[in-house]
Amino acid sequence: MRWTKQLIPTLREVPQEAEIPSHQLMLRAGLIRKLGGGLYTFLPLAFRALKKVEKIVREEMERAGALEILMPALHPREIWERSGRYEVLRDVMFNIKDRQDRPMVLGPTHEEIVTDLVSREIKSYRQLPVNLYQIQTKFRDEIRPRFGLMRAKEFIMKDAYSFDVGWDEADASYKAMYEAYERIFKRCGLRTKVVEADTGAMGGNWSHEFMVLADAGEDGIVECDQCSYAANLERAESRPGGASDFDEAALPCETVPTPGRRTVQEVAAFFQSPPARLIKTLIYMADKKPVAVLVPGDRDVNEIKLKRALKARELALATDEAIEQATGAPVGFAGPVGLQIPMIADLRLKGCKGAIAGANQNDAHRIHVDLERDAKVEDYADLILSREGDGCPRCDGSLHEKRGIEVGHVFKLGTKYSELLGANYLDVDGKQKPAVMGCYGIGVTRTLQSTIEQSHDDNGIVWPISVAPYQVEILVLNMQHEESVRIAEQLIKDLEARGVDVLLDDRDERPGVKFKDADLLGLPVRVNIGERGLAKGVIEIKVRKSPDLQTAPIAEASKAVLGCVDELWKDVAIS
RNA sequence: CGGGGCGUAGCGCAGCCUGGUAGCGCGUCUGCCUUGGGCGCAGAAGGUCAGGAGUUCAAUUCUCCUCGCCCCGACCA
Numbered sequence: 152m153r154w155t156k157q158l159i160p161t162l163r164e165v166p167q168e169a170e171i172p173s174h175q176l177m178l179r180a181g182l183i184r185k186l187g188g189g190l191y192t193f194l195p196l197a198f199r200a201l202k203k204v205e206k207i208v209r210e211e212m213e214r215a216g217a218l219e220i221l222m223p224a225l226h227p228r229e230i231w232e233r234s235g236r237y238e239v240l241r242d243v244m245f246n247i248k249d250r251q252d253r254p255m256v257l258g259p260t261h262e263e264i265v266t267d268l269v270s271r272e273i274k275s276y277r278q279l280p281v282n283l284y285q286i287q288t289k290f291r292d293e294i295r296p297r298f299g300l301m302r303a304k305e306f307i308m309k310d311a312y313s314f315d316v317g318w319d320e321a322d323a324s325y326k327a328m329y330e331a332y333e334r335i336f337k338r339c340g341l342r343t344k345v346v347e348a349d350t351g352a353m354g355g356n357w358s359h360e361f362m363v364l365a366d367a368g369e370d371g372i373v374e375c376d377q378c379s380y381a382a383n384l385e386r387a388e389s390r391p392g393g394a395s396d397f398d399e400a401a402l403p404c405e406t407v408p409t410p411g412r413r414t415v416q417e418v419a420a421f422f423q424s425p426p427a428r429l430i431k432t433l434i435y436m437a438d439k440k441p442v443a444v445l446v447p448g449d450r451d452v453n454e455i456k457l458k459r460a461l462k463a464r465e466l467a468l469a470t471d472e473a474i475e476q477a478t479g480a481p482v483g484f485a486g487p488v489g490l491q492i493p494m495i496a497d498l499r500l501k502g503c504k505g506a507i508a509g510a511n512q513n514d515a516h517r518i519h520v521d522l523e524r525d526a527k528v529e530d531y532a533d534l535i536l537s538r539e540g541d542g543c544p545r546c547d548g549s550l551h552e553k554r555g556i557e558v559g560h561v562f563k564l565g566t567k568y569s570e571l572l573g574a575n576y577l578d579v580d581g582k583q584k585p586a587v588m589g590c591y592g593i594g595v596t597r598t599l600q601s602t603i604e605q606s607h608d609d610n611g612i613v614w615p616i617s618v619a620p621y622q623v624e625i626l627v628l629n630m631q632h633e634e635s636v637r638i639a640e641q642l643i644k645d646l647e648a649r650g651v652d653v654l655l656d657d658r659d660e661r662p663g664v665k666f667k668d669a670d671l672l673g674l675p676v677r678v679n680i681g682e683r684g685l686a687k688g689v690i691e692i693k694v695r696k697s698p699d700l701q702t703a704p705i706a707e708a709s710k711a712v713l714g715c716v717d718e719l720w721k722d723v724a725i726s
Numbered sequence: 727c728g729g730g731g732c733g734u735a736g737c738g739c740a741g742c743c744u745g746g747u748a749g750c751g752c753g754u755c756u757g758c759c760u761u762g763g764g765c766g767c768a769g770a771a772g773g774u775c776a777g778g779a780g781u782u783c784a785a786u787u788c789u790c791c792u793c794g795c796c797c798c799g800a801c802c803a
Binding site for chain 1: 727732736737738739752753760761762763764765794795796797798799800801802803
């Protein structure tokens with residue numbers, strides 16, 4: 152392909168809309184253009200790269216035995232009401248009506264649709280297992296689209312759904328997908344970290360996320376420095392220490408005036424005591440009922456864990472009025488002693504003595520609190536947000552925080568959807584049973600951008616060879632020089648005959664412009680053909696990711712380039 | 727939805743405070759020149775100053791409203 156016949160609108164300056172490197176580079180290298188917030192057009196180069204990612208995904212899904220289908224993007228709203236997820240996902244769903252005034256939604260995901268299909272077509276255990284996948288555009292009315300393709304309102308996702316006769320069989324399907332994902336990301340040239348994750352609105356029992364480590368990542372994760380434990384912060388546990396006993400003697404609980412001291416910091420300073428000695432008491436509304444949540448003063452509540460522990464559908468911090476009503480004191484003075492609403496405490500508070508807590512009256516706190524002696528805590532659970540330096544829950548190591556971009560997520564769903572939507576089969580014993588499901592997503596467009604986020608330098612993109620829009624870029628430094636052009640054309644012919652995608656920069660531009668744009672585009676191998684080299688009988692080869700410039704005799708040009716290309720394929724080979 | 731910022735030529739920005747109908751760099755087009763890291767010279771095109779209303783003799787500039795975009799937060803498969 153010739154540059155002058157392609158559409159590659161490179162930008163010299165950084166568009167102000169872009170914040171992170173991958174987004175800036177996608178705009179500058181002429182890969183994408185914005186139509187509106189969270190809506191992007193893929194220009195030819197990005198489209199080529201996208202197709203390569205999709206091809207890898209397809210090959211690995213097929214290898215794992217999944218069958219490709221294509222489901223509608225437009226769904227009757229009714230099916231979502233039937234599963235109960237219209238309520239759960241209504242905020243992210245685009246609602247529309249057809250001309251008959253029938254309510255429709257644009258699909259944010261496809262569990263309902265595929266389960267409906269399977270419920271109609273799969274009747275017998277003889278037809279199982281089955282794993283159906285598609286590569287589809289999903290629509291989500293994101294509260295805040297961000298970072299180009301990272302969080303868009305419309306994006307391409309590969310989603311697969313497995314149906315098995317039982318739990319063990321479903322585990323095998325899950326494992327097969329997990330392994331397929333490892334291969335996919337490796338082949339895309341991505342280094343990913345697999346973490347334990349929360350299942351969120353998907354429901355289900357267990358899930359793993361495939362994370363691309365990057366500062367711009369939207370998810371916090373922790374990983375152990377000694378074992379393989381890694382988890383999304385939403386789910387991460389940490390090793391609880393022993394019960395905290397701050398009192399030598401078991402002194403009776405006592406109320407102390409603390410005028411105007413509301414925050415943990417203020418109170419800790421007032422008592423000249425470490426924040427950890429305080430019991431932080433937060434009032435939440437769980438399904439419209441107040442509940443007190445107790446955590447160590449130096450820790451934050453993990454609302455996802457809390458929601459799970461309370462088995463609540465809705466959870467939010469109580470309003471100031473609700474707090475006053477529940478505790479009888481203004482915000483900042485809640486405490487477990489004498490509180491009349493249900494209480495749940497973090498595991499780390501179990502058996503703690505000599506603590507400081509709010510007194511449930513204005514401008515007062517209690518000291519020498521022995522939680523078990525002085526309060527009625529209904530339940531203890533792991534409720535806090537893990538953080539840097541916490542102990543690993545699995546070993547003696549400690550946890551470290553990182554940022555990650557979620558590119559893949561595999562879920563064990565169980566029978567939630569099959570029961571709801573009637574995906575039952577007839578087993579050997581003649582009984583109707585719900586199929587055991589798993590679902591598996593890859594954000595294809597996000598994966599593409601992650602590749603750039605993880606592989607770029609100051610000058611531009613550094614494409615892995617497997618997803619690069621073209622594998623080789625040839626620069627003819629002076630298009631007026633006929634010999635250069637002739638040699639370039641011969642080289643292109645040779646390379647294309649060997650299945651290599653080649654882009655020729657045939658613009659009548661000065662060399663400097665071409666070099667800059669070549670670095671920006673980041674195609675894996677660059678070939679310089681210029682009079683200076685030809686005078687010595689050589690062409691030059693520059694591998695984008697390496698600093699070295701090599702030369703090859705004109706007669707061996709294609710062989711030398713192919714050698715570089717082959718070498719680069721080793722980076723993304725699966726073992 | 728809350729907080730902040732921005733909207734002037736394709737891109738990056740100045741002008742606005744202190745009202746008098748718009749400018750710079752890059753890009754684009756033409757010609758010359760040049761050809762190893764965003765070259766040089768000469769000329770040119772390109773603007774409903776986001777939209778609407780108001781104040782004023784006069785609004786890019788002041789006021790109000792609306793829309794869009796970006797960032798932070800809440801939220802998130």
